[in-house]
Amino acid sequence: QQQVKQSPQSLIVQKGGISIINCAYENTAFDYFPWYQQFPGKGPALLIAIRPDVSEKKEGRFTISFNKSAKQFSLHIMDSQPGDSATYFCAASSLSSYKLIFGSGTRLLVRP
Amino acid sequence: GAVVSQHPSRVICKSGTSVKIECRSLDFQATTMFWYRQFPKQSLMLMATSNEGSKATYEQGVEKDKFLINHASLTLSTLTVTSAHPEDSSFYICSANGARTNYGYTFGSGTRLTVV
Numbered sequence: 761q762q763q764v765k766q767s768p769q770s771l772i773v774q775k776g777g778i779s780i781i782n783c784a785y786e787n788t789a790f791d792y793f794p795w796y797q798q799f800p801g802k803g804p805a806l807l808i809a810i811r812p813d814v815s816e817k818k819e820g821r822f823t824i825s826f827n828k829s830a831k832q833f834s835l836h837i838m839d840s841q842p843g844d845s846a847t848y849f850c851a852a853s854s855l856s857s858y859k860l861i862f863g864s865g866t867r868l869l870v871r872p
Numbered sequence: 873g874a875v876v877s878q879h880p881s882r883v884i885c886k887s888g889t890s891v892k893i894e895c896r897s898l899d900f901q902a903t904t905m906f907w908y909r910q911f912p913k914q915s916l917m918l919m920a921t922s923n924e925g926s927k928a929t930y931e932q933g934v935e936k937d938k939f940l941i942n943h944a945s946l947t948l949s950t951l952t953v954t955s956a957h958p959e960d961s962s963f964y965i966c967s968a969n970g971a972r973t974n975y976g977y978t979f980g981s982g983t984r985l986t987v988v
Contacts, residue, residue, distance in 0.1 A: 794976065803878070803965045803979035804916070849915060853977075858904055858969065860977050862915045 764852050766863030773870050779837040781866045783850035786831065790852040794860075795824065795835045798847045807848075808835070840870045874900045876968050878980030885956055885987055893951045893983045895966030901946035902968035906977070907939070910963040922949050946970075956987040 765784045773779045783793075791812055796804035810817045810824040810833065817824045823836040837844055850863040875898040885891045895905060904923050908916040920941050922928040928941035938960075940952040949968075953960050967979040 792976075796979075801963075801982070801984065803967075803982045805979070806976065809976060859918060859921065860906065860967070861918075864915045865913075867913075 764850060764861050764863040766850050766866060768866060769864070770867045771869070773840045773868065775840065775842060775870055775872050777840050777870075779840045779844065779868055779870070780834060781848055781850070781868075782832065782834045783852075783863050784830075784832045785852050787852070787854070788831070789854040789856060790861075791855060792853045793824070793826065793833050794851050795822070796849045796851065796862075797844075798849065798865075804849060837868075840868075842870045842872050844868060845870050874968075874970075874978045876902075876966065876978045876980040878966055878983055880983060881981060882984045883986070885985070887957055887987055888955055890952055890954045891956055891985060893953075893964055893966075893985075895949045895951070895968065895980050897947045897968045897970065897978075900968075900970050902949070903946075903970045904968070905943055905949040906967045907941060907949075907951050908965045908967065910965060910982075912963075916965060919951075953985065956985070958987045961985055961987045 794809035795807045797807050798804045808819045808822045810826050812828050821838045826833045848866045851860050853860045877896045879894045907919045910916045919934045920928045920930045922941050922943035924943050924946045943949040965982040967977045969977050
């Protein structure tokens with residue numbers, strides 16, 4: 761119930777392409793779904809987050825798509841750049857517990 | 873934006889010694905602070921949750937006596953790894969949330985602990 765499943769484990773995209781990372785959850789109490797970017801040796805940095813009252817949120821090249829009925833959400837990185845090469849984590853939490861549960865991570869490599 | 877400072881960024885210690893890691897919210901009062909552990913190429917594993925002035929809540933399987941957490945003020949939490957062993961070597965990351973972060977989570981930059 762507490763798990764957040766993330767796929768793919770790794771992803772290689774050409775510069776300018778679209779990177780898509782998917783996550784699925786089971787706990788219907790989750791009401792906050794952030795995506796984090798992490799570079800080696802650094803802490804995670806918040807990219808974008810969504811709450812279940814909307815189906816999509818866009819910030820610059822990053823878009824979250826949220827499907828409440830399917831209990832799935834995804835991150836789309838448009839016009840991917842080599843500087844986007846990092847590990848991306850989806851996560852989920854609920855107001856009742858404030859615990860942030862992380863997905864397993866996706867290592868993205870954007871080739872020049 | 874909300875900033876969380878974590879110190880030190882790297883530490884090497886000998887087996888059997890204790891190491892303290894500090895986590896500070898620089899420009900906001902952190903209602904809650906969280907401590908995570910991350911092994912290479914793996915995800916973040918929540919170790920414990922702490923609220924100012926109260927005892928930390930540890931996740932299942934995390935040894936309270938080995939990983940001492942103190943949340944003495946609304947801007948400072950510390951994690952002390954006691955009697956460290958090589959298997960405690962890991963990347964430790966704190967995060968904090970509060971009204972300033974709209975109750976989102978701001979992470980520190982992490983501490984690489986190596987026990988030799």
